[in-house]
Amino acid sequence: xxxxxxxxxxxxxxxxxxxxxxxxxxxxxxxxxxxxxxxxxxxxxxxxxxxxxxxxxxxxxxxxxxxxxxxxxxxxxxxxxxxxxxxxxxxxxxxxxxxxxxxxxxxxxxxxxxxxxxxxxxxxxxxxxxxxxxxxxxxxxxxxxxxxxxxxxxxxxxxxxxxxxxxxxxxxxxxxxxxxxxxxxxxxxxxxxxxxxxxxxxxxxxxxxxxxxxxxxxxxxxxxxxxxxxxxxxxxxxxxxxxxxxxxxxxxxxxxxxxxxxxxxxxxxxxxxxxxxxxxxxxxxxxxxxxxxxxxxxxxxxxxxxxxxxxxxxxxxxxxxx
Numbered sequence: 001x002x003x004x005x006x007x008x009x010x011x012x013x014x015x016x017x018x019x020x021x022x023x024x025x026x027x028x029x030x031x032x033x034x035x036x037x038x039x040x041x042x043x044x045x046x047x048x049x050x051x052x053x054x055x056x057x058x059x060x061x062x063x064x065x066x067x068x069x070x071x072x073x074x075x076x077x078x079x080x081x082x083x084x085x086x087x088x089x090x091x092x093x094x095x096x097x098x099x100x101x102x103x104x105x106x107x108x109x110x111x112x113x114x115x116x117x118x119x120x121x122x123x124x125x126x127x128x129x130x131x132x133x134x135x136x137x138x139x140x141x142x143x144x145x146x147x148x149x150x151x152x153x154x155x156x157x158x159x160x161x162x163x164x165x166x167x168x169x170x171x172x173x174x175x176x177x178x179x180x181x182x183x184x185x186x187x188x189x190x191x192x193x194x195x196x197x198x199x200x201x202x203x204x205x206x207x208x209x210x211x212x213x214x215x216x217x218x219x220x221x222x223x224x225x226x227x228x229x230x231x232x233x234x235x236x237x238x239x240x241x242x243x244x245x246x247x248x249x250x251x252x253x254x255x256x257x258x259x260x261x262x263x264x265x266x267x268x269x270x271x272x273x274x275x276x277x278x279x280x281x282x283x284x285x286x287x288x289x290x291x292x293x294x295x296x297x298x299x300x301x302x303x304x305x306x307x308x309x310x311x312x313x314x315x316x317x318x319x320x321x322x
Contacts, residue, residue, distance in 0.1 A: 001026055002235070003065045005050055005098065006072030007043070008034025011113065011169055013178050015069065015228045016040050022232075026063050028055065029072070038178045051094035056101040067109035067235055068102060070095065073143070076186060077117065080139035091142035096149065103157055109238040110150065110161040111231060116220075116249075118144045118165060121285045128291045129165070129247050136283050147247070154245050162234040162243055167220040167251040167290045169227055171310040172317035179317030188261055189221070189311060193318045196271040203273050205258050207280035216258035218287040220251040223305035223313070233299040243298075251290025252303045261307065268311045 002019060006012045007027030017040050019025050026044040029036075039045050044063070048055030050072045059065070073091045074080070080087040102110065117140030118133045135141040153159040170189045172179030185191055194200050208215040230250050237243040256264075262273055296302045305313075 001063050001065055003028060003059060003063070003068045004043075005029070005068065005070050006034065006113075007069075008036055008039050008045070009071055010179075011166075011224055011227055012069075012071035013038035013040075014173055014224045015071070015231050016043050017173060017178065018225070018228045018232060019235075026059060026065070028059055049094075050098055051090065053097050053101060056098060060101055060105040060107070065102075065105065065107050067111070067238060068098070068107060069111045069113075069231060069235070070098065071113050073113065075115070075139060077137050077139050078186075080137050080142070084138035087138045087142045088145075091139075092145050092149075095146050099149070099153060099159070103153075103159075108158060108160050109235075110159060111234050111238070112146060112150060112161060112163045114143045114147060114163045114165045114247075115140060116165055116167045116251075116288055116290065118147065119288075121283070122288065125287060126253070126289055126291045127249065129249055129294055151245070160238050160241075160244050162238060162245075163247040164227075164230060164234060165247065165249050165290075166227065167222055167249070167288065169224050170221050171223040171225065171305065171313045173225065174313065179314060179321070188219075188258065189265070189314055190318065192262055192265045192273060193269070193311075193315055195273060196265060196269045197318060201274065202276045203262065204276050204278040205262075206278050206284065208259075208277050209280075210286040212257055212286055214257050214259045217284055218255035218257045218289065220253070220255050220289045221261075221307055221310055222251050222303050223310045226250075226303045226305055229304075230295065230299075230301050233295075233301045237299055246298065248295035248298070249290040249292050250295070250303075251292050252306070253290060253292050254306075255287060255289035256307050261311075264307050264311050265315075268308060268315050
């Protein structure tokens, strides 16, 4: 049985939808940002908190867990700056509690959702896993702390782990049942689509004078189902003892500017956006694009869906829940 912590959230629920077809799954989620109705009904759902060891004990003592996937981090960069205590408590201290209970029950396979924020402001155009990690906010710092903890645990306790550093997850399930729903919403594609559905007055573009072809920031977008497939590949690599420890970037390897994303949303929806240019946000790099060559070579995984397909799937879902 596979334990998915945070499996009622955006990425976790998409992973569960795919994983349940081949494994028994138990989901642990406190529903602070997740939605129970997003969890595949074939999975066992346990409402509980990552930071509550009695909740963890209840799961590990009842179910024969052989691997853990961890999606239960707080992940808003701005919030992490104004409330770093929340991020270090949940993302680091609570993860330590999870690891402690795992070791107690001799569960040694761990897949960790990390982030491109561990790289900070990159010094290269295409970011590889060996690029310098220098986070510029508590969110990225908290993720890097856990990565370092995992490396130490691997040496001391024979923990086997895969770290997956995401770039920008987007899109929705092909089933149309689950999609991207945050409160507050801070991600570009759902913000644009909400605007085009009449739920927002305008779209703010934070700076159009960057050193990029059209002046707007460039980011690497990856479909959430491609992310799910990467987690499945990572899980198999641990269970088949192909990997003992590994860190992989997850991205398309191709960047899209804010303007390109808006243009593609307009093309998919047939609607025109009201765009307002705002001041740059502090700490926004001009370009964040991943090399995913390492995971392609090691596990045979690559992102299959490009920007238009990502947006089309998201648009279908947003229309169903408007």
